[in-house]
Amino acid sequence: MKPLTPEEERVIVGKGTEAPFSGKFYTHREDGTYCCRRCGAPLYRSEDKFDAGCGWPSFDDEIPGAIRREPDADGRRTEILCAACGGHLGHVFSGEGFTPKNVRHCVNSISLDFIPATKSEKRAAAEIRRDTAYFAGGCFWGVEYMLKKLKGVESVRSGYMGGMTVDPTYEQVCSHTTGHAETVEVVFDPTQVSYETVAKRFFEIHDPTQADGQGPDLGDQYRSEVFYTSPEQKAVAEDLIRRLEAKGYDVVTRVTPASRFYPAEEYHQNYYERKGSTPYCHTYTKRF
Structure with a gap:
């Protein structure tokens, strides 16, 4: 992590807001990549920047x-954070009609760094080739x-999402007091496989009609849930559920915004590969 000034700390860590029209990137128009000020992760491309006034x-x-x-505590706005380090960026709004995409990420300049295109092309291209999904x-x-x-x-990583407990342990999640579900983080290359294909596979490797459980594993931590990271992922998940329902499936899968993902303990990662065995409650069933 990069060292932060007190003002950067106030905004990025303390979730503050810089004064409007004061940020160095408000009217900035150079080609390149906008990155997280705290950890350096690429966040936005210059071609997606516009003046909303x-x-x-x-x-x-x-x-x-x-x-x-993540929803704000008052439920009125949606906060946006760097997925890599959790640094506060600003808020996201939809339905305002500024651009054809109808979305506005309103970001504090102080939360950003910038890499000109001549230095960022390879790095940005590597990031663009990856997307993330949570199931x-x-x-x-x-x-x-x-x-x-x-x-x-x-890659696929096991962890916890959907609850209120910070840094939960496996024992806490199994106690049904955290609200978290056992969740996997899927990193994929969208040039090779679409989010829809990944989501279809998710619906075909578990029973989306079984509430709070899967096979013999029962409890709210075993619920069926899609955690979306964008409006596009939400639309795809909801469309797949409608298609399953049209086929007669009584789908109970929830579709909710992704929140913070907490990686599970190391002994949960690559479990079946390390044990040399196969799943006892997950099999492939063609549904689409």
């Missing part, structure tokens, strides 16, 4: 997987094992 840098798209969304569907050992087999998936 609001006093802060505005973007109508993000580098896939770079941004995490919960029973024991994460089985979901991880099955999704890793899909061509274009680069």
Whole structure:
């Protein structure tokens, strides 16, 4: 992590807001990549920046997987954070009609660094080739094992999402007091496999009609849930559920915004590969 000034700390860590029209990137138009001031992760491309007249840098798209969304405590706005380090960036709004994408990421300049195109092309291209998805569907050992087999998936990591407890342990999640679900983080190359294909596979490796459980594993931590990171992912998940329902499936899968992902303990990662065994409650069933 890079050292921060007191003002950077106030905004990035303390979730503050810089004064409108004061940021160095508000009218900035150079070609390149906007990165997280704290950790350096690429966040936005210059071609997605536009002038909304609001006093802060505005973007109508993000580098896939770079941004995490969390509802504000008052439920009125959606906060955007760096997915890599959790640094506060600003807020995201939709339906304003500024651009055809109809989305505005309103970002504090102080939360950003900038790499001119001549230095950022290779780095930005590497990031653009990756996207991230989050799914919960029973024991994460089985979901991880099955999704890793899909061509274009680069990595799958087991963890926890959807609850309120910070840095939960496996024992806490199993106590049904955290609200978290056993979740997998899927990093994939969208030039090789689409989010729709990954989501289809998710619906075909677990039973989306079983509530709070999967096979013999019962409890709210084993619920079926899609955690979306963008409006596009939400639309795809909801469309797939409608298609399953049209086929007669009574789908109970929830579709909710992704929140902070907490990686599970190391002994949960690559469980079946390390044990040399196969899942006991996850199998492939063609549904589409």
